[in-house]
Amino acid sequence: MALGHRARAVIGSIAAAAALGALLTGCSTSSDEPAEAAEQAVEVDPALRAMLPGELLAESTRITVGTESGYPPFEYTNEAGRIVGFEIDLFDAASDRLGLKYTFHDMLFDSLLGELYASNVDVIAAAMSDTAERQADYDFVDYYNDSDAIMVPAGNPEGIKNLKDLCGRTVAVLTGSTQEEALAGLNAAECQDKPVEVVQFDTDADALAHVQEGKADAELTQWSTGAYNAKQVGSGDIFEVANTEIINPTPLGFVFLKGDVELVRAYQAAVQSIIDDGTYAEILKKHDLSAGAIEKATINNQPQG
The missing domain is CATH 3.40.190.10 (Periplasmic binding protein-like II)
Known part of the structure; x- marks a missing residue:
């Protein structure tokens, strides 16, 4: 056919x-x-x-x-x-x-x-x-x-608020995603002196687990998925979305x-x-x-x- x-x-x-x-x-x-x-x-x-x-x-x-x-x-x-x-x-x-x-x-x-x-x-x-x-x-x-969400541990211990705050930090991301591309662009434009260490994962869940285990400072994902996980994982007190401004609307x-x-x-x-x-x-x-x-x-x- x-x-x-x-x-x-x-x-x-x-x-x-x-x-x-x-x-x-x-x-x-x-x-x-x-x-x-x-x-x-x-x-x-x-x-x-x-x-x-x-x-x-x-x-x-x-x-x-x-x-x-x-x-x-x-x-x-x-x-x-x-x-x-x-x-x-x-x-x-x-x-x-x-x-x-x-x-x-x-x-x-x-x-x-x-x-x-x-x-x-x-x-x-x-x-x-x-x-x-x-x-x-x-x-x-x-x-x-939709747009992008910066996922961080509840309480946002590193005080991350926007993409530029990710410079010099370890960030988990889904392999092949536009968020991975966004971090590459961030390194080229804003983080040349202190590049983001991008850690790629096959699934969004694995990327988020890396944050929960303390092995990454944040995860970059889609807003709707980030907001869902912030509410649903555990009792809703494990993660939060750090950014309040819209990032990469698409x-x-x-x-x-x-x-x-x-x-x-x-x-x-x-x-x-x-x-x-x-x-x-x-x-x-x-x-x-x-x-x-x-x-x-x-x-x-x-x-x-």
């Missing part, structure tokens, strides 16, 4: 999924399982479904979705072993609007773009920031606005391979549809994320005509 200009992997073959090998770190879940999403039913819109590539219109077709399930509140694994979260609910609602089934593959964040480029997955749903650099090879359907989006025009436009229209009918606001409220709401679903952060 082909989507756009590349051959695509569809979950008709378990052997194809197994080729990901050690990169697969968790379970798979599909949209035809009982949804833990918004209570409002999301019905198929025939006009939007008709926007899908023809090869995806067969009832038996599933696309594959790459994710990294250690990033609450966007994606995480519940006690039943199911991947849940804000982005999961949102992708589920958009897919239901299109009448399109899918299966998740849980893998390391740093491997996601490579697996998409190799056509081992059809789309990424992993709270990924839409940046100009990534747009060179990928297209984004933006669904949320949209987040579902990620597609460059050239999958029909699939991108279909998901953009589906996300806009659930914004317009109130489903989006309901999902945001469920996850306490209304502060980052958007009014228009964009492609590559550009208004749609």
Whole structure:
């Protein structure tokens, strides 16, 4: 099967999924399982479904979705072993609007773009920031606005308030993230005399644990994830977000391979549809994320005509 200009992997073959090998770190879940999403039913819109590539219109077709399930509140694994979260609910609602089934593959964040480029997955749903650099090879359907959080131990013993305060300190970060890039830029611009010692981790949880163990002064992560962890880890008295000013605001989006025009436009229209009918606001409220709401679903952060 082909989507756009590349051959695509569809979950008709378990052997194809197994080729990901050690990169697969968790379970798979599909949209035809009982949804833990918004209570409002999301019905198929025939006009939007008709926007899908023809090869995806067969009832038996599933696309594959790459994710990294250690990033609450966007994606995480519940006690039943199911991947849940804000982005999961949102992708589920958009897919239901299109009448399109899918299966998740849980893998390391740093491997996601490579697996998409190799056509081992059809789309990424992993709270990924839409940046100009990534747009060179990928297209984004933006669904949320977020920024960065500096996570520190409760009480902020080092008095860290902003990015410049990280100069000369050890900072943990998720490998392959825009936060890692931000720290590299900080070293080049502000911290040349006292560079940040950047320690990379495969998961956000491991990066945060490095702070808890006293091996790093701070972690740089996305604001929504940092705020969630500050409230949820322990009794809410282990970590706090140090910065009060907005750092590195950027949209987040579902990620597609460059050239999958029909699939991108279909998901953009589906996300806009659930914004317009109130489903989006309901999902945001469920996850306490209304502060980052958007009014228009964009492609590559550009208004749609």
